[in-house]
Amino acid sequence: MGTIYYGGSATPIQIEDRALAHLKVVIATKLRRGESFTLSWRHPDDQPRGRSTLWLHPSIPLRFVFDDPEPALLSREWVEELANSASSSGGIMLVSELFDVTAETAPEPTAS
Numbered sequence: 090m091g092t093i094y095y096g097g098s099a100t101p102i103q104i105e106d107r108a109l110a111h112l113k114v115v116i117a118t119k120l121r122r123g124e125s126f127t128l129s130w131r132h133p134d135d136q137p138r139g140r141s142t143l144w145l146h147p148s149i150p151l152r153f154v155f156d157d158p159e160p161a162l163l164s165r166e167w168v169e170e171l172a173n174s175a176s177s178s179g180g181i182m183l184v185s186e187l188f189d190v191t192a193e194t195a196p197e198p199t200a201s
Contacts, residue, residue, distance in 0.1 A: 091104050093151070095143055095151050106155050111167050112181070116145060126176075126181065127145065130183040171183075
């Protein structure tokens with residue numbers, strides 16, 4: 090489980106490492122361009138029901154901490170989906186990664 094530390098907030102934001110790796114790419118790209126946007130997520134099951142939103146701005150300190158010492162392999166599709174939502178009026182809505190189950194479970198061709 091990774092963590093985002095944003096501004097002077099004493100409350101760290103816990104996000105699964107793989108999701109955080111994808112978010113980091115999109116957030117860093119937007120902030121490097123000087124763009125502000127929102128990031129929203131639903132509260133995990135172990136927290137009170139609801140959702141939260143942050144206003145991300147290039148002048149506010151931000152730190153990403155990952156539990157896994159190795160970088161995650163990134164999904165280009167997930168990064169693109171997050172980047173597209175970051176550019177929308179609603180900002181990034183953190184959603185689970187979608188996997189193409191048919192591609193993962195299709196049998197490999199056999200040599201004849």
